[in-house]
Amino acid sequence: LPGNLPAIEPPLWAGLIASYHHAVLLDAEGLNLDMRYTLEAIRKSEQETIVIVVMGNNPSVSSTPKMSAAEDLANRLKGFNVLLTGLHPESIGSEYMVAKSLFGGFPMQPWDKLPMHLYRAHNWHCLDGSPRSPYASIYTSLGCPFNCYYCNIHALYPDRQVKFRPVEDVVKEVDILTTKYNVRNIKIWDELFALKEDRVWEICQGIRPYNEKYRLNIWAYARLDTITESMLDAMRLAGIRWLAYGFESVKDPKFTDKTEDVIRMTREYGISIMANFMFGLPGTIREDDMASVEFAKKHLFEFINFYDAKPYPGSQWYEDIKASPNWEEYSQYDSMSDFRKASFIEYFSNPSYLMKIQDKWGNQAVKQIQEMVHGGLHRTAK
DSSP states (O other): OTTTOOBBBHHHHHHHHHHHHHHOOTTTTTTTTOHHHHHHHHHHHSSEOOOOOOOSSSSOOOOSSOHHHHHHHHOOOOTTTEEEESHHHHOOOOEEEOOOOOOOSSOOOOOEEEOOOOOOTTGGGGGTSOOSSSSEEOEEEEOOOOOOTOOOOOOTTOOOOOEEEEEOHHHHHHHHHHHSSSEEEEOOOSSSSSOHHHHHHHHHHHHHHHHHOOEEEEEEEEEEOOHHHHHHHHHHTEEEEEEEEEOTTTTTTSSSHHHHHHHHHHHHTTTTEEEEEEEEEEEEOOOHHHHHHHHHHHHOEEEEEEOOOOTTTTSHHHHHHOOOOOGGGGGGGGOOHHHHHHHHHHHHTTTHHHHHHHHHHHOOOOOOOOHHHHGGGGGOOO
16 A cells, blocks of 8 residues: 555564574565665675565465565575575475574564664554554464465464463563553554463453553454453453454354354444455355445444455465466555455445544544545555
8 A cells, every 4th residue: 555554563573583593683674675775784784694584464464475576685695695484485485495483482572673663553553543653563472273275374383283472471572662662552463362261361461551551552363253252351451442353254154143242242342343354265256245345334343454365375275276376466455456446445435434433533533544545545556
């Protein structure tokens, strides 16, 4: 998306590797460095071994076509020992050496090595009008126990075992971010934070004092079939103000009789919903996608993401169709389908939706949405 609409997130996976190895860390994407300046920065670092991390801000949302750029960078690093790591190269390999499992345990993100002044929250995360910076992301677990057909995450976590970070480390990181870096906007990076009720309660109880002192604005990922009312209560008190639910499609197995109850409960606890949907999933037809849009419009979620489903390397879907990886086709923004684009505009231009946003956050929030539609989505390439 153009302009300042997207978030600028800390490179958590690269940071964990750098922390574990006490290595130099360069966030070229965050610094908006082109190839020339990235090469200059690498050469000035005087390191012999260069690890290029090729991944999005979360494994399961690694949809940007970064692989070609990474290999282009590697081609130019003559005289260096170059390794590639991350979900993209681990999914399909590379002409360069691919390194796996480059860290162990639960390292702390090396915040002192990152340009903290540059990071900003998503536009929807701060629809209440609060500043989008400072911003940071933390993790409380690694991995996902589920096996969604279209997800490529298990190229990175092949054993399907979730590894849980010590709660005291999570609380310590929140303390560092709030007291040292003045961070209030936080993303919980986990593929699924709302997994174990007792653990969610323990983490939220540890974070709660920081919310009471600083009024945190946190968001996290949740599933319709794992969330509980007890979790929602704990999250509310800890400053979790948004939950991102993967609705995916009205044909998704997670759509059960409980779905309406989950939506109702989430709202009763004052937590806003970021609803994620996917168009063109295997086994669905266009009428199903249209039904998903109508479902979203019926519930007037505070924000939505509509994605074009694609068989990303590393997913079972990709393996089944034996696709040839063309990374340029995997961008969710440079190749937006006409249906997806029209659905975005229809949803965010809906008078009932805009009235709800105005009632909740005022005219400034409506203005943010309208500027996003007219200044961003209308200019997005097909």
